[in-house]
Amino acid sequence: MTDGAVYALETRDLSREFGGFFAVNGVNFRLARNSMHAVIGPNGAGKTTLFNLLTKFLPPSAGMILHDGQDVTRLSMPAMAKRSVVRSFQISAVFAGLTVRENIELALLREHGLAWNLLGRIAHHRRVLERADALLERFGLTDYAGTMAGSLSYGRKRVLELATTLALEPSVLLLDEPMAGLGHEDIGRVTQLIREAGKGRTVLLVEHNMNVVAELADTITVMVRGEVLAQGSYAEVSSRADVMAAYTGQAHE
Numbered sequence: 001m002t003d004g005a006v007y008a009l010e011t012r013d014l015s016r017e018f019g020g021f022f023a024v025n026g027v028n029f030r031l032a033r034n035s036m037h038a039v040i041g042p043n044g045a046g047k048t049t050l051f052n053l054l055t056k057f058l059p060p061s062a063g064m065i066l067h068d069g070q071d072v073t074r075l076s077m078p079a080m081a082k083r084s085v086v087r088s089f090q091i092s093a094v095f096a097g098l099t100v101r102e103n104i105e106l107a108l109l110r111e112h113g114l115a116w117n118l119l120g121r122i123a124h125h126r127r128v129l130e131r132a133d134a135l136l137e138r139f140g141l142t143d144y145a146g147t148m149a150g151s152l153s154y155g156r157k158r159v160l161e162l163a164t165t166l167a168l169e170p171s172v173l174l175l176d177e178p179m180a181g182l183g184h185e186d187i188g189r190v191t192q193l194i195r196e197a198g199k200g201r202t203v204l205l206v207e208h209n210m211n212v213v214a215e216l217a218d219t220i221t222v223m224v225r226g227e228v229l230a231q232g233s234y235a236e237v238s239s240r241a242d243v244m245a246a247y248t249g250q251a252h253e
């Protein structure tokens with residue numbers, strides 16, 4: 001069952017049941033270290049449920065989750081963050097009433113567990129300011145540093161959200177549909193940022209946009225009806241008749 005290799009994340013017979021219905025059904029999933037791995041599949045395949053299990057939003061009904069070979073099945077999300085496994089928190093994690101720079105500074109302080117008691121004294125933390133400058137620059141947000149986050153476009157909010165997540169310097173970054181709701185131009189920008197963010201870390205994304213998946217992911221897991229149907233490179237999975245049938249079947253529903 002196991003080949004002895006240690007994975008960034010691994011599941012063993014992982015299941016999640018909702019009132020007798022298995023949204024995730026006996027999944028053995030492996031996320032290789034330093035890979036850029038996408039989970040795809042038709043609507044209702046169980047992708048988000050698997051993501052929520054891996055990120056501790058949901059407890060499993062059965063099975064096991066391992067991080068770096070250690071059983072983390074019962075650990076909380078904050079405990080996973082301490083192990084440097086971090087999920088993006090979507091736009092709700094962006095504080096609309098703070099500026100872009102303040103959002104990034106807050107995220108940098110959060111990394112050190114200092115966010116709340118030092119919030120009023122942000123300006124004195126030179127190191128934070130320097131790192132904030134670097135993040136603003138890296139994410140193309142320098143011109144928006146003083147803009148209230150709430151008035152950013154949807155696409156730039158997403159970029160800011162990614163910047164605040166990367167402020168934590170996670171070793172494993174988990175992204176749930178990072179392209180959802182983005183226009184063509186923003187998709188290009190966020191794709192580049194994720195590619196760059198993936199250097200030197202492990203990234204798992206659930207994503208519907210196949211162009212993005214083809215461009216970014218070195219490994220793809222295809223889920224159908226709560227189970228893993230296929231895994232491999234984009235070329236490998238996209239050439240499989242059963243994968244195509246799963247998508248075609250959905251199109252006819």
Ligand SMILES: Nc1ncnc2c1ncn2[C@@H]1O[C@H](COP(=O)(O)OP(=O)(O)OP(=O)(O)O)[C@@H](O)[C@H]1O
Nearest residue numbers: 018021022023041042043044045046047048049050
């Ligand atoms: N909290 C819940 N209670 C009951 N059923 C649920 C719950 N969450 C998910 N499900 C069901 O589990 C199945 C898998 O849902 P999930 O959201 O994981 O799929 P998905 O692959 O992410 O789909 P999509 O691509 O549409 O987001 C669906 O049939 C869904 O209705």
